[in-house]
Amino acid sequence: MHEAHAGGNGLLFDLILSFPFLLAIGLYIGAGFVSNRSPHLQKWPTWRYVCWTIGVLCAGLAVIGPLADQARIDFRAHMMGHLLLGMLAPLLLVLAAPITLVLRTLPVSAAKKLTLLLRSTYVRLISHPVTASILNIGGLWVLYTTDLYHLMHQSLWIHVLVHLHVFLAGYLFTMAMIYTEPVAHRYSYLYRTLVFIIALAGHGILSKFLYASPPEGVSQSQAEAGSMLMYYGGDAIDAVLIFLLCLQWYKATQPDKKLAASQ
Template structure:
């Protein structure tokens, strides 16, 4: 158990994230309204709007009481918070297609600039599934098998940075695997399923090692660590199954490539190697 005498229960600490999420939700709804005004026929999917509000709700549930104070005091609360911020909320936010919404509301010049950024070499590296997997799942080993977790619990700034990492890396992985937004050089469905399978296996191994106490560096009672490992094991499985379902739901078959219709030219070559025209067959 960690001492949070710096004022974890103060209303200001919960007010700021609540206001931030309300502002983000308001901005999304404002863009949706603008899209519907510009194109009343096509409009914007209510499902996507619902997913965004759902993601905001899950994020608020993680960052506000009663979950947030519990996470400061108990490792089980931390793990529940981690699941919400790093896996469930990102999937809902990504399914809301915020990049597509932004592209449909920006002026043409700004939209081309954003598209250029999305297809730039740095974006291609960051959006590679291996990078997203390392940032979202690989960082868990660094967090729980080194003194990093204890350091974040002793520093409010580090604790909020950890939240930001969970959210951004979770959104990146969900976007790469099943996001409806355009992505640079998105791999095939089969390749994405392989990366998702690796993430499932890594979550299972890390949670089992935590439950067994192997190489774990978490300064909290053992029953809490084991219960947190169970939350990670089962909660992670459910979240990743939902991600797999989203991948199937958002998958669209690529249009078949048009086969070349031009037949190979039938040329008659003279002994000297110079192409000659075919006989016409007359006479």
């Protein structure tokens, strides 16, 4: 059983799981210092360090410690973990622009290879707004409307894979909605907005579905509280994402307005 496995390892197990998150923070800060040594580049903004650090910590809290332990038996805690791992952490990490930082830090030859990878057909496919939305929202529908939610609490590997998918799908979705990185395949603001609206509807409908039809093993009271947290908590994070998307759209129109005013 997954619960017995996790409980038996105790503090040591949590410390081992903490290492990748601490390493991610350390590598990002180190890359920033290396990047700042270049006289040809502007200093990497402090607020991006803050976004990255808080984002990694949010992801860590979802899978390590008291919240993660409680999430195995309490759907409300599980849903809080979902918001942290699949929505808030990806938003903060995307704002931290790690790919841009890596490109600034790598040698020219390695940066060119990474750029070619980012321009590949595979990256174009998975970063497409529709694909990212299906992986993100569709994955949640599969998780909560099939036996997968029950199975993830029985198998450690399924548990890990589900959490990994939730995080990566959330990251891809956020990255596909707001462009903070050098994206080779860009889609219009209108197109992304329309896809975003449909994805929001899918997330909202799922939360209402869970309110009435809990997953196997979840009590009605926990399902109601958890689905409300999913609905309103998700809306709060999505509101920030909407604001950023609209802000980018507004800024993108400014040069045209200035040009029109000067004519």
